[in-house]
Amino acid sequence: MKKSDNHHYLAKTLIFIACVFLAILSLFPFVVMLVNATRSTTQIQQHAVSLIPSSYLANNLKVLLGKSFKPSVGFMNSLIISVCTTLLATYFSTLTAYGLVVYDWKLKRAYFSFIMAIMMIPAQITMIGFYQMVYKIHMTNKLSMLILPAIASPSMVFFMRQYMIPALSLEIVQSARIDGAKEFLIFNKIALPIMKPAIATQAIFTFVSSWNNLFTPLILLTDQKKYTLPIMISLLRGDIYKTEYGAVYLGLSMTALPLIIVYLALSKYIIAGVALGSVKG
């Protein structure tokens, strides 16, 4: 008995050490990034890894903002796109799912099969046709072209439908009808509140993936005033910041830090959301 206890304790310790190692691996790049954002280029060139912050933050900021990197512009554009995308995608996906769950119509089954068939196809793969279409109607630098496609989000409709079937009882819908409520009112006043947990989960992930998206904005946006944050970040790799290490680390920190803070604040919900997303898979 004693021997197996020891054995068990050893295994547990080894597992814990492995986890600590992986945790350090997860954090280390970000720690280096944040600390180096406060150090001068000379300090970084002497020793690129240090855990002690220095006092060159203001100086790095001056160098960073003196060139083409405009984080506030990128931040605002990304915010507009991500907020609108999230609102449209969650509202219309829930609406579509409602149409598929509550009503009996001839093409319902075929429609849902179609959604399942297209939900794995990434938008990136048909970007040449999308770019040509948008270019032809002179809309390349319009943020709306990055927002409106969110109305049709097949995988979110799939998720919402799976969630709605057990969550929404058709008797409630029926009794609201008897009380004289119109169909859209029933959706907005009864179905939407019931779907809140699913909407919250999907909203977080839509927001994050929209915020982090590089490919589509990179192709559509040529006007510097319309650049999103990921495009701004890509400027840090350009020649103009080649020797300004401190400024580059600061620029990267400015783009990562808000996400890290929001993530740590919402981590409980985000991790539960990742797990939920797989349940029906």
Next chain:
Amino acid sequence: MKKKSFSYAKYGYIFTLPFTIAYLIFSAYPTLYTAIIGFTDLKGIGKTDWHFLKEPFANFVTILTSPTFQNAFKNTVFLWVCNFIPQLLLALLLAAWFTDRRFKIPGEGAFKVMFYMPNIITAATIAILFNALFGYPMGPVNDLLTRFGFISQPYNFLVKKSVAKGVVIFIQTWMWYGYTMIILISGILGISPEIFEAAEVDGANGWQTFWHVTLPNIRTIMLFTLVTSLIGGLNMFDIPRLFLMGGPDNATLTTSVFIYNQAFSGSYMYNRAAAASMIMFIIISAVSGIMFYFLRDKDEAKLHKVMKQQIKAERRRQKELAKGGQA
């Protein structure tokens, strides 16, 4: 009653109409248009007019025989396979540890939060951060290795093709194993506890339980992970594009970066980029078709089968009745 449900049917169409319209404009039309451009001479910056080629498949032949595309395709598959295998093994190991009732790992929640964190950060930021980390001569990695005496001279990692590939594989694994782990944990937690209790009663050890109980029960979720990861992998863009611009010597060039370079740099070959896109489209459709086949609502499929058999039996009976009547 029947009349009432019939009158509500139109709302089914109305509620799904915005999706239908947005899908037709922003997905169906661009897909069709991409396919058409693949057969045309559309190239050159700002061009929108095109003619069909005399040899319709010329662009496809050019792409399929292009050594750069072949190399990009090989890289894409290689980078995905080499990141998916360690990612899945690591995620399985961690998921097995975190769900094993005999170990209660202290700080389990905090570990999950940290392992998943790289996944949430903008890939563009991570690509450029790793470019800086592996900088030469005095990037952080070189600094650490020389300080601890692993190497005597700073090493220019990113001009070596194999190292560049290795770092991309590392970044992908590092970004995604936490996600895969959470998915697998939720899969394992979904297995009925009675099965585990039965295994315990039968005297199965940890490894036997994992191999004979846990693994077979999360097959579907593992398939889901495999297919979503494969489709994401076939579209890998941000990391290879911003980490080393596909270099050195095209060692980290993926098909997505290739398509982007064809269409939006050099001589703006929209037609060839479209042809390459359609080749990838077909591959991805095939992969997602396999997924669709395996993930069909199994109960629904069973129900269909039973109903079909009943209809067949009914017909047979009626035929026999008719025959009997004639005789």
